[in-house]
Amino acid sequence: MAKIQILPENIRNKISAGEVVERPVSVVKELLENSIDANANKIIIEIKSSGNEFIRITDNGEGMDRKDALLAIRPFSTSKIKKEEDLNHIRTLGFRGEALSSIASVSKMEIRTKPEEGEGTFLRIEGGEVKEVSPWEGERGTSVMVFDLFYNVPVRKKFLKTPLTEGRLILEFAQRISLAYPEISFKYIQDGKNKFLTSGNGKVEDVILEIFGEEFIDNLIPIENEKGDYKIRGYISIPYKFLFTRPQDVVFLNRRIIKNLSVTQAIKEGYSQRLKENFYPFVIINLFVPYDEVDVNVHPTKREVKFHKDREIIDFISTSIKSALDEYEQERRKKLFPKIKENKREINTLKLPLLESSSTYLEKSSYRFPTFLEFNILGQIFDKYLLIEYKDKLLIIDQHAAHERIRYEKLKNKKEKKLIQANEIIFPLIIEVSKEEKRILEEKRDLLEDFSFHLEDFGPENIRITGIPNEFINLDNFSLENLFKEIIQELASKNLKNLEEEILRTLACHGAIRSGDILTDEEIFALIKTIVDEKIPLTCPHGRPIIWELSKEEIDKKFQR
Ligand SMILES: Nc1ncnc2c1ncn2[C@@H]1O[C@H](COP(=O)(O)OP(=O)(O)OP(=O)(O)O)[C@@H](O)[C@H]1O
Numbered sequence: 001m002a003k004i005q006i007l008p009e010n011i012r013n014k015i016s017a018g019e020v021v022e023r024p025v026s027v028v029k030e031l032l033e034n035s036i037d038a039n040a041n042k043i044i045i046e047i048k049s050s051g052n053e054f055i056r057i058t059d060n061g062e063g064m065d066r067k068d069a070l071l072a073i074r075p076f077s078t079s080k081i082k083k084e085e086d087l088n089h090i091r092t093l094g095f096r097g098e099a100l101s102s103i104a105s106v107s108k109m110e111i112r113t114k115p116e117e118g119e120g121t122f123l124r125i126e127g128g129e130v131k132e133v134s135p136w137e138g139e140r141g142t143s144v145m146v147f148d149l150f151y152n153v154p155v156r157k158k159f160l161k162t163p164l165t166e167g168r169l170i171l172e173f174a175q176r177i178s179l180a181y182p183e184i185s186f187k188y189i190q191d192g193k194n195k196f197l198t199s200g201n202g203k204v205e206d207v208i209l210e211i212f213g214e215e216f217i218d219n220l221i222p223i224e225n226e227k228g229d230y231k232i233r234g235y236i237s238i239p240y241k242f243l244f245t246r247p248q249d250v251v252f253l254n255r256r257i258i259k260n261l262s263v264t265q266a267i268k269e270g271y272s273q274r275l276k277e278n279f280y281p282f283v284i285i286n287l288f289v290p291y292d293e294v295d296v297n298v299h300p301t302k303r304e305v306k307f308h309k310d311r312e313i314i315d316f317i318s319t320s321i322k323s324a325l326d327e328y329e330q331e332r333r334k335k336l337f338p339k340i341k342e343n344k345r346e347i348n349t350l351k352l353p354l355l356e357s358s359s360t361y362l363e364k365s366s367y368r369f370p371t372f373l374e375f376n377i378l379g380q381i382f383d384k385y386l387l388i389e390y391k392d393k394l395l396i397i398d399q400h401a402a403h404e405r406i407r408y409e410k411l412k413n414k415k416e417k418k419l420i421q422a423n424e425i426i427f428p429l430i431i432e433v434s435k436e437e438k439r440i441l442e443e444k445r446d447l448l449e450d451f452s453f454h455l456e457d458f459g460p461e462n463i464r465i466t467g468i469p470n471e472f473i474n475l476d477n478f479s480l481e482n483l484f485k486e487i488i489q490e491l492a493s494k495n496l497k498n499l500e501e502e503i504l505r506t507l508a509c510h511g512a513i514r515s516g517d518i519l520t521d522e523e524i525f526a527l528i529k530t531i532v533d534e535k536i537p538l539t540c541p542h543g544r545p546i547i548w549e550l551s552k553e554e555i556d557k558k559f560q561r
């Protein structure tokens, strides 16, 4: 029984039309999607000369009878939608009935296909014309082979990139689709060589292992969350691993590979300060959203999609990522640091100078750590890193980054609770500013007041600072002036999305211990204790890591023990 029908004109007009076959990878994409829609669980992808010589996709899916196979290569022929309403909740990857006919019209194609019941069919098509139809003996499933792509449209060939690039695009696509469908076994053969084979056992981590290797999987965190009808599942990279200057998100929406700027943005938001500016993490996420809340019919190659409730989905993605990262860090913290047993009296007698200011360093003393602490402070190296031995690990802590993060969290907390207190300075600081800067300062005066900076007018090209936040009372005038100049710059820059955040970071940075500062053991202890107790994120507010751990094993390995 024929399942495929030609879509009536009124539906055709509602389908986002355009160029379906732009380059070899488009062919691979369309054929693979057809195999998936045909419920295959084994798919073989073969490519010769970056798809230039041939592309062959073989599946063990439902197959087609002769009548369907002949219909399939005609324009607007599909088994996937029947009526206009179907367009509102598309569950299959295909729905336009355009792919096979478009590919057939710009190549030489051979189709071998056989349904569960009945005989198989061989078709040979050239530039869209059927040249041969004959019976075919074989297993259930379909194999489509495309030779000489664009042989009859040489201009299209001119727009192709180098074979190397086209080949890479195909490989990347095949990898992505394998990640999206771990329950399907994909085999990828390039120029006669096996490139990868996934097991089809349904476990994404096995696919990641096969495609990217062990180092990758070790640096990914699983993520899973559900809210109402929304679901998210996948893997995201540890904040300071795999930093890319371009978005590296592999995102599947209802198992369709998509590119969507707001999703990329949501991912970044989820990492927020855990990433350096202009860097992107590596993520593989599967998003599940009710079919009627997305429109996949907005782009000819279906690459782009539209969400009806954009904001909700974005928030869902970013909070899911954020809580996965929080949880991961919490676990890591537990592993990195010993549980400090409650011993209030001793802890309370500890002076923690770091928490208030960085300039009142204690003299290096014969200070002894309370014995309940299981870590050993080895000391400071290069005047900027702290070395800690804990169980079978060596921890290296960036003193500036760590203190910066501690200060940031404290300031942020105080700011939120409106607890930042102003301190009048006895000798007000006079700073030279341009007219433009002055105007900006005037405009942003309220914001500065919120941070407890008090300024006064002082002639046309000067301002006078009469009050500063308590936290900075120990800064000398020179440092204070530098800090203020940096804040002016931030106020003036137009493309800063979140000024307040930026100012917080600057404030956190300025009063923090610098590299070059010599710390006493007591201060080191206080710093580590705060990291443990306050559950601060393990990156500085600019996204740099604050801790690096080296296991005994790794060290032994270096010494070939
Ligand atoms: N590998 C396959 N196995 C079984 N049936 C297939 C296969 N490939 C194509 N078909 C059938 O041929 C029809 C036409 O395929 P085609 O890719 O041109 O359109 P589509 O998948 O329906 O929509 P789209 O143009 O959006 O991909 C499909 O609807 C399907 O019924």
Ligand SMILES: [Mg+2]
Pocket: 030, 033, 034, 093, 094, 095, 099, 100
């Ligand atoms: Mg299709």
